[in-house]
Amino acid sequence: MKTTLSRVGRAAAAVGASVLLAACGGEESADQQGQQGGEEQQGKPRSVEVTTLERQDVALEKSYPALLRSDDEVTLVARVTGTLEKRLFEPGQMVEKGDTLYRIEPDRYQTAVNQRKADLESARAKLSRAQRDAERFERLLSQNSVSRQQYDQALADRRVAQASVAQASAALESANIDLDYAGVTAPVSGMISLSMVNVGNLVDSGTKLATITPLDPLEVRFQLPQKDAYELRHQLKAGADIKDIGARLELPGSDTGLSGHLDFLGARVDEATSTVQANANFANPDGQVLPGQYVRVHLEGLKRYDVLAVPEIALTQGLMGPQVFVVDEEDTARAKTVDLGDLAGPWQILRDGVEAGDRVVVGDPAGLKPGTPIKPESFDGDAGALMEEAKEEKQAEEQQEKQEAQEAQQEQQQAPDEDAESSADTEQSQAASDDEDAS
Numbered sequence: 001m002k003t004t005l006s007r008v009g010r011a012a013a014a015v016g017a018s019v020l021l022a023a024c025g026g027e028e029s030a031d032q033q034g035q036q037g038g039e040e041q042q043g044k045p046r047s048v049e050v051t052t053l054e055r056q057d058v059a060l061e062k063s064y065p066a067l068l069r070s071d072d073e074v075t076l077v078a079r080v081t082g083t084l085e086k087r088l089f090e091p092g093q094m095v096e097k098g099d100t101l102y103r104i105e106p107d108r109y110q111t112a113v114n115q116r117k118a119d120l121e122s123a124r125a126k127l128s129r130a131q132r133d134a135e136r137f138e139r140l141l142s143q144n145s146v147s148r149q150q151y152d153q154a155l156a157d158r159r160v161a162q163a164s165v166a167q168a169s170a171a172l173e174s175a176n177i178d179l180d181y182a183g184v185t186a187p188v189s190g191m192i193s194l195s196m197v198n199v200g201n202l203v204d205s206g207t208k209l210a211t212i213t214p215l216d217p218l219e220v221r222f223q224l225p226q227k228d229a230y231e232l233r234h235q236l237k238a239g240a241d242i243k244d245i246g247a248r249l250e251l252p253g254s255d256t257g258l259s260g261h262l263d264f265l266g267a268r269v270d271e272a273t274s275t276v277q278a279n280a281n282f283a284n285p286d287g288q289v290l291p292g293q294y295v296r297v298h299l300e301g302l303k304r305y306d307v308l309a310v311p312e313i314a315l316t317q318g319l320m321g322p323q324v325f326v327v328d329e330e331d332t333a334r335a336k337t338v339d340l341g342d343l344a345g346p347w348q349i350l351r352d353g354v355e356a357g358d359r360v361v362v363g364d365p366a367g368l369k370p371g372t373p374i375k376p377e378s379f380d381g382d383a384g385a386l387m388e389e390a391k392e393e394k395q396a397e398e399q400q401e402k403q404e405a406q407e408a409q410q411e412q413q414q415a416p417d418e419d420a421e422s423s424a425d426t427e428q429s430q431a432a433s434d435d436e437d438a439s
Contacts, residue, residue, distance in 0.1 A: 048375070050374065058349060059345070063250070065222065066221065066297045074212050127161035187212070218258070220280045249282055262299065265278050310324060312347065324360050324361065338351075345383075
């Protein structure tokens with residue numbers, strides 16, 4: 001009986017202590033809630049950057065997928081028939097315009113040239129004799145020593161001899177052309193491919209021999225959406241030069257890039273794709289970038305004129321779509337739904353929803369609600385710095401959350417050990433108490 005009463009007494013004491021602590025805690029919690037409610041009702045103004053909207057010209061940076069190409073790439077083709085006697089290059093090397101790359105039986109075609117030269121000399125000798133005969137018959141005709149028919153025949157012989165000289169001269173010229181074709185030369189400078197025909201093989205006129213790919217410059221053809229092409233043409237009509245539109249090449253998975261400029265904008269819209277063809281030119285002096293690669297072309301120098309724009313960070317998502325917070329005359333935040341235009345780097349162009357003269361919150365709007373009192377701070381106009389600052393703050397918050405999660409995990413790992421020790425102490429205390437009651 002003594003043991004039972006002792007346990008009941010201890011239980012009652014524990015319940016009473018718990019009730020007392022709960023009462024104290026409730027009073028403290030109520031006091032804290034009251035203080036927080038008072039602060040919310042007080043409405044302390046929030047300091048945030050604010051700017052007055054003005055119409056401005058905003059620079060854009062657009063990018064488009066494209067395929068690199070070498071517009072001057074050529075395939076070497078044999079233009080005479082014969083045995084391929086020599087190859088004068090190593091596959092993959094850079095060749096210069098005018099370099100001799102192959103020889104196709106040059107001795108054979110040199111012999112043909114020599115023969116045509118002899119034919120020409122013979123024709124010229126016959127012409128000389130016919131010329132003298134014609135002059136002699138002309139003198140004899142004036143002396144009535146020959147007939148008119150004989151004189152006409154002499155003139156005809158001279159004309160035939162003149163034609164023979166012209167024919168022999170043309171044949172010699174053709175033979176010289178074939179001799180030139182017997183030595184295949186590079187029509188452009190560039191990197192040459194593997195030879196398609198081995199030395200010793202017979203080639204015909206039209207046989208493909210190799211390909212030369214110029215690497216400097218490179219050209220990129222790509223498609224501009226109809227809207228972008230319209231805006232660019234409007235910019236060019238306003239006085240900009242097409243070469244003022246810079247271009248930057250981005251290769252997927254590579255840090256290598258090239259800089260160039262736009263040099264062509266098409267004059268018609270493709271009916272199937274609703275795009276306009278464009279072409280950009282890039283210097284590639286080291287030949288690091290090769291044709292045939294898929295790339296992205298970034299156009300720089302594009303502009304949108306007389307537009308309203310805010311830093312991208314100023315946008316939030318509302319029930320009706322994208323929105324910004326404007327500050328009214330009483331320095332209170334008000335939400336306005338906006339229609340978005342182009343994204344221009346750190347700037348977002350707004351097509352509708354706001355007007356020039358509106359004061360817009362451009363600082364981080366996280367946690368901002370309509371009706372929040374605002375303490376406006378000046379904005380220096382550097383949207384890039386504002387975005388970078390917000391990025392750094394976000395990274396710092398993520399780092400802090402990560403660190404807190406790691407600490408919580410460590411506490412959870414330590415908790416079982418502490419619980420085990422506490423349970424052992426409780427069991428020992430309970431055993432000692434039971435022994436005391438039993439005695």
